[in-house]
Amino acid sequence: MNATAALYSTAEIRDIEQAAMAALPPGALMQRAAQAASETALALLPAPRGNTKVLVLAGPGNNGGDALVTAYLLAQAGLQVSVLLYADASRQPPDSQRALAQAKAGAVRFEDASDLRSLMSVRWNLVVDGLFGIGLMRQIAGAQRALVDAVNTLDCPVLALDIPSGLNADTGAIVGQDGVAVRASHTITFIANKPGLHTARGRDHAGTVQIACLGIEDRFFKPPHAHIGHPGLFSHALRKRPHDSHKGSFGDVMVIGGARGMTGAPVLAARAAAQCGAGRVFAGFVEQAPAYDSMQPELMCRPAQDLDFSAATLVVGPGLGTSRAAHDLLAQALNAPVPLVLDADALNLIAVEPALQQKLTQRGQSTLLTPHPLEAARLLAASSADIQADRPAAARELARRFNAIIVLKGSGTVIARANCDIVINPTGNPALATAGTGDVLAGICGALLAQHWPAWEAALGAVWLHGNAADVLVEQGIGPVGLTAGELIPCVRAGLNRLIKPTAPPRW
Numbered sequence: 421m422n423a424t425a426a427l428y429s430t431a432e433i434r435d436i437e438q439a440a441m442a443a444l445p446p447g448a449l450m451q452r453a454a455q456a457a458s459e460t461a462l463a464l465l466p467a468p469r470g471n472t473k474v475l476v477l478a479g480p481g482n483n484g485g486d487a488l489v490t491a492y493l494l495a496q497a498g499l500q501v502s503v504l505l506y507a508d509a510s511r512q513p514p515d516s517q518r519a520l521a522q523a524k525a526g527a528v529r530f531e532d533a534s535d536l537r538s539l540m541s542v543r544w545n546l547v548v549d550g551l552f553g554i555g556l557m558r559q560i561a562g563a564q565r566a567l568v569d570a571v572n573t574l575d576c577p578v579l580a581l582d583i584p585s586g587l588n589a590d591t592g593a594i595v596g597q598d599g600v601a602v603r604a605s606h607t608i609t610f611i612a613n614k615p616g617l618h619t620a621r622g623r624d625h626a627g628t629v630q631i632a633c634l635g636i637e638d639r640f641f642k643p644p645h646a647h648i649g650h651p652g653l654f655s656h657a658l659r660k661r662p663h664d665s666h667k668g669s670f671g672d673v674m675v676i677g678g679a680r681g682m683t684g685a686p687v688l689a690a691r692a693a694a695q696c697g698a699g700r701v702f703a704g705f706v707e708q709a710p711a712y713d714s715m716q717p718e719l720m721c722r723p724a725q726d727l728d729f730s731a732a733t734l735v736v737g738p739g740l741g742t743s744r745a746a747h748d749l750l751a752q753a754l755n756a757p758v759p760l761v762l763d764a765d766a767l768n769l770i771a772v773e774p775a776l777q778q779k780l781t782q783r784g785q786s787t788l789l790t791p792h793p794l795e796a797a798r799l800l801a802a803s804s805a806d807i808q809a810d811r812p813a814a815a816r817e818l819a820r821r822f823n824a825i826i827v828l829k830g831s832g833t834v835i836a837r838a839n840c841d842i843v844i845n846p847t848g849n850p851a852l853a854t855a856g857t858g859d860v861l862a863g864i865c866g867a868l869l870a871q872h873w874p875a876w877e878a879a880l881g882a883v884w885l886h887g888n889a890a891d892v893l894v895e896q897g898i899g900p901v902g903l904t905a906g907e908l909i910p911c912v913r914a915g916l917n918r919l920i921k922p923t924a925p926p927r928w
Contacts (some may be wrong), residue, residue, distance in 0.1 A: 422647075424631060424648065425613075425647045425648045425650060425652075425653075426612060426613060426641075426644040426646075426647060426648075427612070427613050427618075427644060427647055427844065428611075428612040428646070428647035428840075429589075429590050429614075429615070429646075430555070430589050430590050430614075432612075433554060433589075433611050433612060433614070433644065435642075436640050436641060436870045437449065437611060439640045440611075440634075440637070440640050445585065446514070446515065447518060449483060449610075449636075450485050450486055450489055450516075450519060451489060451609045451637055452632075452635060453486045453489075453575075453581070453582075453632065453634055454488075454489030454490040454492075454493055454519075455493065456608060456632035456634070457486065457490040457548070457579070457581055457608050457632075458490050458493035459776070460493050460579060460606065460608045461474070461548060462581055462910055463498060463712065463762040463821075464546060464577045464579065464606065465499075465680055466920065469497070470498060471500065472499045472500060472546070473499075473500045473502070473542060473543065473546075474491075474500065474501045474544065474545060474546045474547075475502050475504065475539075475544045475546070475547045476488075476491040476494075476501060476502065476503045476504070476528075476542040476548040476550065476552050477490070477503075477547065477548065477549050477550055477551045477567065477585070478503055478504065478505050478506065479506045479507055479550060479551035479552050479553075479564075479609060480506070480507040480508070480511070480512065480516075480552075481512070481513065481516065481553060481555065482513060482515060482516060483550050483551070483552060483553030483554075483581060483582060484505070484507050484512070484516055484519075484550055484551070485512070485513070485515050485516030485518075485520075486519075486550055486581050487548060487549075487581055488504075488516070488519040488520050488523045488527075488528075488550075489522065489523070489734075490550065490581065491521045491523050491528045491548070492519075492522050492526045492528055492791060492887065494548075495523075495528045496526065496527070496617045498593060499530050500529075501527070501529065502528075502529045502530075502531045503528055503529070503530050503534060504533050504539070504567070505520075505530060506551060506563070506564055506567075509881050524542060525759050527634045533563060533567065536566060536567060536570055540571075540573070540574070543576075544576050545576055545577075545578060546576055546577050546578075546579060547571055547574060547577075547580050548577060548578075548581065548753045549578060549579065549580040549581060549602045549604060550581040550585075550865050551564060551585035551602070552579070552585040552586065553569070553582045553583060553585075554582060554583055554589040554614070556585070556586065556588075556595050557595070558595065559594075559595050559596020559598065559599035559600070560585065560586045560595070560596070560599060560601075562615070562793075564585075565600055568585065568586060568600045568602055569600060571602060571603075572600075572602065572603045572831055575880075577605045577606060578603065578604045578605050578606070578627075579604065579605070579606045579607070579608065580602055580604035580608070580626065581608060581610075582607075582608075582610050583607065583609060583614065583616065583617065583626070584601050584602040584603070584604045584607060584626055585601060585602045586599055586600050586601030586602060586619045586857070587601045587602075587616055587617075587621065587626070588814070589614040589616040589617070589623050590614065590615055590616050590810070591615070591616050591618030591619075591620060591809060591811065591812065591813070592616040592617070592618065592619040592621050592623075592811065592832060593616070593620050593621060593808065593810065594621055594625075599744055601621065601625050602625065603624065603625050603627075604626055604627045605627040605628070606627045606628045607626040607627060607628070607629045607630070607631055608630045608631075609629060609630070609631055609632070609718070610632050610634055611632075611633060611634055611636060612631065612633065612641070613629070613648065613664070615646055615812055615842075618648060618832045618844045618846060619811050619812070619830070619831060619832025619833075619834060619844050620808055620811050620830070620832065621831075622831075622832060623831050624831070625721070644845070645840055646812065647840050647842075647843050647844075648843070648844055649845040649847070649880055649883065650846070650884070650885050651881075651884065651919055653843065654873075654877040654878075654880045654881040654884070655919070656877070657868075657873040657874060657878070657881065658881075658919055659871075659920070660920055661920075665927070666699075667699035667700055668699055669699060670696065670697055670698060670699035670870065670871050671698055671699055671732070671733060671871055671872065672699060672701070672702065672731065672732035672733065673690070673693040673694075673698040673700075673701045673702070673732055673733050673734075673866040673870045674701075674702045674703075674704055674727055674729065674732040674733070674735070675689045675690040675693065675701070675702070675703050675735045675736075675738060675862075675863065675866065676704045676724050676727075676734060676735065676736045676749055676750075676753060676766070677689070677691070677704075677705070677724075677736070677737060677738040677739040677740040677741075677764070678703070678705035678707065678709070678738075678739050679706045679707055679739055679741030679743065679765075680707050680741075682738075682739030682741065683705065683710065683742075684739065684856065685738035685764065685859045686703050686705065686738045686739050686859070687703060687713055687716075687719070687738030688738070688856045688860050688863065688905055688906060689735055689738045689763075689859040689860065689862050689863035689866070690703040690713070690716070690719045690863060690918050691713070691715070691716045691719070691757075691860075691863065691906070691909055692860040692861075692862075692864050692908075692909050692912065693735065693863040693864070693866045693867040694716060694718055694867075695910060695912070696863070696864050696867035696885075696912060696913060696916060697868075697870065697871055698733075698866065698870045698871070699870070701718070701720070702719070702720045702722055702727060702732065703720070703721045703722070703723070704720075704722055704723065704724030704749075705721065705722070705723060705724055705728045706740060706741060706743065706745050709722055709723050709724075718719040719721045725745075725749070729752055729753055729756040729758070730756050730757060730758060731758075732758060732870070733758055733759045733760075733761075733866050733870040734753050734756060734758055734759070734760045734761065734866070735761040735862050735863060735865070735866040736749070736750055736753045736760065736761070736766045737750075737761075737762055737763035737764040737765050737766030737767060737862065738761055738763055738858075738859040738862055738863075739765070739859075740762050740764060740766055740769075742765055742768060746765060746769065747769055747776075749774075750766050750769055750776065751776060751779065753766075754776065754779040754783065755779065757784070757785055758785055759785055759786040759787075759788075759866075759869040759870070759875065760783070760785060760787045760788070761788045761790065761865045761866050761869065762780075762787065762788070762789050762824075763789075763790045763791075763858060763859070764795070764859070764862075767789060767791050767795045768795065768798060770799065771795070771798035771801075772798075780822050780823070780824065781821070781822055781823045782823075783823070783824075786825070786875035786878075787823060787824040787825065787875070788824065788826075788827060788865050788869070788875060788878070788879055789818065789824050789825070789826050789827065790827040790829060790858065790861060790862055790865065791818070791826070791827075791829065792828075792829045792830065792858065793811075793828070793830055794807075796814055796818060797816075798823075799821075799822070800814065800817060800818065805827075808830070811828055811830065811834050812834055812842050814904055815828040815834040815836035815842060816836045816842060817838050819836040819840075820838050820840075825837050825875050825876055825879050827861070827865075827879050827882075827883055829858060829861070830847065831848075832844050832846070833848065833883050833887070835879050835880055835883060836874075837876055840851050845880075845887055846887075847883075847884055847886075847887025847888040847891055848886070848888075848890050849887075849890050849891060849894055849899075850900045851893065851894055851899035851901075851903040852886075852887070852890050853900075854903065854904060854905060855905065856904070856905030856906070857886070857890075857901075857908065859905065860886065860905050860906075860912070861882060864882040864885060864886055865878055868881055868882055885912050885915050885916055885919075886908065888912075888915050889908045889911035889914075890908060892895060892914075892915070893908070893911055893913055
């Protein structure tokens with residue numbers, strides 16, 4: 421099992437845990453979890469540690485037991501450890517009861533939470549969050565909510581055990597309509613990685629994620645249906661270009677869009693397609709086509725109705741509008757026997773017309789849909805809040821319903837296909853929250869499809885490269901504030917070439 425890349429649901433984690441516990445002595449997994457957590461905690465604290473103050477939050481169940489054993493081990497290491505216990509000891513499972521007895525017998529101090537203000541005025545060097553684990557079903561309320569709010573104001577590192585309390589491990593949403601969750605700087609997650617740490621609110625609340633598999637044997641893990649994106653998932657589609665190549669070797673892309681006032685959208689998509697390797701790129705405009713693109717004169721700008729849709733990979737939707745002409749062009753594209761990327765207004769038109777939906781589901785060629793949450797909501801007759809409440813489920817349902825590969829954009833973009841496999845992309849940052857970045861992504865998808873990448877790999881590669889470009893630019897000080905979509909394109913090109921790693925010619 422690739423512990424970093426594989427993602428498992430709460431139900432799958434429960435099954436693995438129960439099977440492993442049956443083969444181990446009582447309390448073994450809790451001891452292993454606490455050992456891993458204490459080692460991670462110590463690594464976050466600079467030496468010397470004699471005056472280091474650690475606050476451990478321990479809730480009910482095994483997650484609280486993990487926290488208590490962690491507190492004991494940190495105290496054994498010479499730290500000043502205080503525990504806030506939010507659990508009825510008499511109702512704790514046996515392992516957690518043993519953990520509590522061990523902590524009380526050690527050098528751990530148990531605090532009274534009644535004066536939270538005084539407690540939060542202490543200059544803590546680290547907070548360990550073991551309030552609630554992956555089984556939380558109700559939103560955090562009452563005294564625990566006040567505690568979470570207070571912890572989120574502290575400026576010290578916060579280490580969450582398994583998952584930040586209040587975050588749904590499967591979806592990345594905060595539990596409850598008006599819920600709260602711990603904002604951790606670091607999370608050590610046990611047994612296996614979890615989807616909710618990497619999408620929706622997960623990336624803001626989980627911080628840096630580390631996986632501790634607790635020594636569980638591989639035989640207890642079933643093949644995963646979800647993964648974290650990485651270049652290894654699409655590297656077999658990367659090809660060094662033969663010297664004996666020509667523009668026809670790398671396919672044509674036609675970008676269809678450009679209603680009045682939105683001509684920039686297809687231009688961005690077309691530029692991205694050209695700079696990501698398509699042999700030729702046409703920009704087809706619903707309304708009047710410009711004579712040429714002065715920034716990228718290689719693009720061929722035409723009236724969309726003059727283009728042969730059967731002769732190229734199609735990218736339909738950027739700036740398309742919802743006019744009758746736009747509708748007819750989309751219907752023509754859905755009938756074309758070529759790979760197709762649908763974005764923006766193409767998705768909005770499909771959402772309101774069953775006949776277009778039927779054409780989409782009956783396509784025999786590769787189809788990629790790249791909705792943002794509101795577009796996904798329209799396609800599923802839901803709200804954007806519904807989509808964000810369970811992004812993996814929404815992406816899977818879109819893939820099943822429309823027989824297509826789905827790129828559900830957002831923090832932790834979810835790529836899904838009809839067999840229920842998903843990949844959550846780890847690259848990208850808030851620099852992408854600006855107009856035009858989705859058009860660039862659609863153009864990258866089109867370019868990779870035109871170069872004969874399989875549709876699944878094209879989606880994975882495009883999303884990874886797109887996000888990676890934003891990460892590189894932010895590292896260079898270009899963003900996140902003020903980064904524009906067009907700035908991504910040359911950086912995506914550079915990233916793609918780095919992955920291909922062409923062999924340098926010999927020097928004589």
